[in-house]
Amino acid sequence: MYMRKLHPWLLGMILGLMPCMVSASENDSIKVGDLLQKASLLPADSCRILFFAKSLLGVSYVANTLDETDEEALVVYLDKVDCTTFVETVLALSLTDKNGKSDFGSYKQALQCIRYRNGKQAGYASRLHYFSDWIKDNEQKGIVHERTGELRLAVSQVLNLDFMSTHPDNYRQLKNNPSIISQMIEIEGRWKNVPVSYLPKSCLNVSPEELDIRNGDIIAITTNIKGLDVVHTGFACWMDGKLHLLHASSVMKKVILDPQSLFDYSKNKKAHTGVRVISFSSLKQ
Numbered sequence: 640m641y642m643r644k645l646h647p648w649l650l651g652m653i654l655g656l657m658p659c660m661v662s663a664s665e666n667d668s669i670k671v672g673d674l675l676q677k678a679s680l681l682p683a684d685s686c687r688i689l690f691f692a693k694s695l696l697g698v699s700y701v702a703n704t705l706d707e708t709d710e711e712a713l714v715v716y717l718d719k720v721d722c723t724t725f726v727e728t729v730l731a732l733s734l735t736d737k738n739g740k741s742d743f744g745s746y747k748q749a750l751q752c753i754r755y756r757n758g759k760q761a762g763y764a765s766r767l768h769y770f771s772d773w774i775k776d777n778e779q780k781g782i783v784h785e786r787t788g789e790l791r792l793a794v795s796q797v798l799n800l801d802f803m804s805t806h807p808d809n810y811r812q813l814k815n816n817p818s819i820i821s822q823m824i825e826i827e828g829r830w831k832n833v834p835v836s837y838l839p840k841s842c843l844n845v846s847p848e849e850l851d852i853r854n855g856d857i858i859a860i861t862t863n864i865k866g867l868d869v870v871h872t873g874f875a876c877w878m879d880g881k882l883h884l885l886h887a888s889s890v891m892k893k894v895i896l897d898p899q900s901l902f903d904y905s906k907n908k909k910a911h912t913g914v915r916v917i918s919f920s921s922l923k924q
Contacts, residue, residue, distance in 0.1 A: 670718075671735075679736070687736055691729045692729045696885075696895065697894060698718060699893055700893050711762050711812075713747060713750065721887055722886055724887075730749075730782070730857075733919060758780065764826060771835060771869070774915070783919055786918055787835075790850075790851055798834075800827045801824075803823050838915070840914070842913070843900070843902035844900070847882070855876075857872065858873050858901065858914050859917065860905065869915070878896075
C-alpha cells in the first residue's frame with residue numbers, strides 16, 4: 640500500500656504538526672521564496688542541490704550560529720552559515736522544491752525535519768550533532784542515502800563517539816549543564832564500536848569513473864580525532880575531471896567552490912582521513 644511509504648516526518652509536514660520556537664528574519668523569508676521561485680523554472684533534469692548551493696556562494700561563514708540562543712530554537716539564517724547549516728539549508732530548499740512548495744513555512748518544516756531527531760525539536764539534545772547520527776536519522780526519514788559502502792574503494796572503520804561529553808567546555812549549552820551532558824552520553828552510547836565505511840583520502844585523486852561520486856553528493860570529511868566522526872561537510876562538484884568541494888569555508892570566511900581539488904584540499908590535513916558520500920534520496924540527479 641502507498642501509505643506504508645509515508646514516513647512520519649512527511650505526514651508531519653503535510654499536516655503542519657511540527658511547531659517549535661523559530662529564530663528567523665523577514666529577509667530570510669524573502670530569499671527563500673525567491674530561490675524556490677527560480678528553482679521552479681529550472682529544467683526537470685537539473686541538479687537542484689548544486690543550483691541552491693551555488694546560489695549561496697559568497698554567504699558569510701559564521702561558526703556556532705545554532706547556539707546563539709539560550710533556549711533551543713529552529714534557527715533560520717540564509718545570510719550566515721557554517722559547514723553543517725550550509726548543507727542543511729541547501730537540502731531544506733531542495734526538499735521544499737521537490738514537494739512542490741514555495742512558501743517559507745514549508746521550508747522551515749523541511750529544515751526542522753532535517754536538523755532534528757525524528758523531525759521533532761525537543762531541546763538541545765534532539766539536534767543531530769554528530770554527522771553519523773545525522774546521516775542515520777535522515778536515512779530513516781527517507782531523505783538521504785549513504786553510498787559510501789557501495790563504493791569500490793571504500794574501507795571500514797569503527798566509531799566510538801564521545802567528544803561532546805568529554806569536552807563539554809567546548810559547547811556553550813553543555814558547559815555547567817550536567818543534565819544535557821547526560822542526554823548526550825546516552826546518545827553517544829548508541830555509537831560505541833559501530834562499523835562505518837569511508838573512502839580514504841588517498842583515493843580522491845582517481846578518475847570520476849573509479850570514484851563514482853556524483854555532482855551534488857554530500858561530502859562528509861572523516862577524522863582521526865578521538866571521539867569524533869566528521870570534521871567538515873560540503874557538496875561534490877566536478878570541474879575538468881577533478882572533484883572539488885562546494886562548502887562554507889572557515890578559512891575564506893564564506894561559501895566557496897574551492898579552487899583546490901578535494902584531494903589537494905585534504906592531503907596535508909593530518910586530521911582528515913577520508914570522506915563519506917551521501918546522496919539526497921528525494922531528488923533527481
